[in-house]
Structure formats: C-alpha cells, structure tokens
Amino acid sequence: MNRSTLKIDYIETVKEKxxxxxxxxxxxxxxxxxxxxxPYSGFRVGAxxxxxxxxxxxxxxxxxxxxxxxxxAERAVVFYAHANFPQAKIRAIAVTASPCGVCRQVxxxxxxxxxxxxxxxxxxxxxxxLFKSVKDLLPFGFDSL
Ligand code: THU
Numbered sequence: 827m828n829r830s831t832l833k834i835d836y837i838e839t840v841k842e843k844x845x846x847x848x849x850x851x852x853x854x855x856x857x858x859x860x861x862x863x864x865p866y867s868g869f870r871v872g873a874x875x876x877x878x879x880x881x882x883x884x885x886x887x888x889x890x891x892x893x894x895x896x897x898x899a900e901r902a903v904v905f906y907a908h909a910n911f912p913q914a915k916i917r918a919i920a921v922t923a924s925p926c927g928v929c930r931q932v933x934x935x936x937x938x939x940x941x942x943x944x945x946x947x948x949x950x951x952x953x954x955x956l957f958k959s960v961k962d963l964l965p966f967g968f969d970s971l
Contacts, residue, residue: 832965837956844947844954851876851920852949855899858884859922862899865889873899873921875907877914878940883907900929904936915940920947924955930964937961938969 841849851874859872864887871887885903889896900921907916916936925933925948937944943959957963 834962835958836962839954839956840952841954847876848918848920848945848947848954848956851882851918852947852954854882854884855920855922855947855949858886858899858903860886862886863888866891866893866896869923871899871921871923873903873919875903875916876918877907877911878917879911879914881911881914898926898929899923900925901932904929904932908936908939915942916944917942918945918947920949922949924948924950925963927964930960931967933960934964934967934969 844852854874855872857872858874859870862870862872864870866889874882874884876882883903883906885899885906887896887899888902900919907914919933933944937960946957946960946963948955
C-alpha cells in the first residue's frame, strides 16, 4: 500500500502582473462573456483559446429552455476550435470562471490532442489563477484512449 499526496502548482496574481499574452487572452474571455446567452442562470461565462497557429477564438455559455441542452463557455469554444481548425493545437485557454468537471475532462482531451500542456488562465474579477496543465485541475481524469 502506498500513500501519496498530490501538490498543485499554480500562481495567484492580479491583472497588472499578467504576461501580455495571458492578459490579452483574459481580455478576450471577458469580452466573450458579454455575449453569453444565460437567461436561466444569469451567469455569463466567457472563454478564449489561443491556438498554435496564432489565432484566438472566443466562446460563451449558451443556455436553453431544455436545461441540459445548454453548453458551457469552455466547451463551446473548444469544440468550435477543433471543429474548424482540426489540425491546430490549443495552447492556452482563459475562462472567466473555474471550469466545471465536464469541461475539465474535455480540456484534458485537448491537451492529449495537442501532445503538450494547455495553459489555463482562470479569471474572477481582479483575481487570476494560472495553471500550466489541465492535469493540475483534473488529476485522475478519465483516459481510455
Ligand atoms: N458554466 C460555464 O459556462 N462554464 C463552467 O465551467 C461552469 C458553468 C455555465 C453553464 C450555465 O450556463 C451557467 O454557467 C450556470 O451553471
């Protein structure tokens, strides 16, 4: 029997101290949140991904009267990215929230597709959490491939 302890390496910081690239992606996520369609929950969430081809794509949560049919901001933008730029690798994602479990699992797969870590910038007001890999947010994620 082995007992292990996991440590999560992350940075907590403020907008003024972000790298320009992270700051730009966070701004795009905040901007995307403004276009969320969330009449049922009232929560506007925005996300922006940076691809290895230099593009930045934006997404937001889209709700529906049939509640389960709605989609989170992260999945909206990640699936859009993979659908339209299947060869591109997602390098980083900024989100104006902390991703739900399902979105973490989806992001884990993006990391696998990229064959490299996906950087996460989680923004909440003036507080920013920076993670180097989705694995830091979802240790022991499902991985059957
Ligand atoms: N939501 C996201 O867009 N991302 C998350 O990671 C968590 C939740 C959305 C889904 C729903 O439209 C609203 O926030 C409330 O749950």
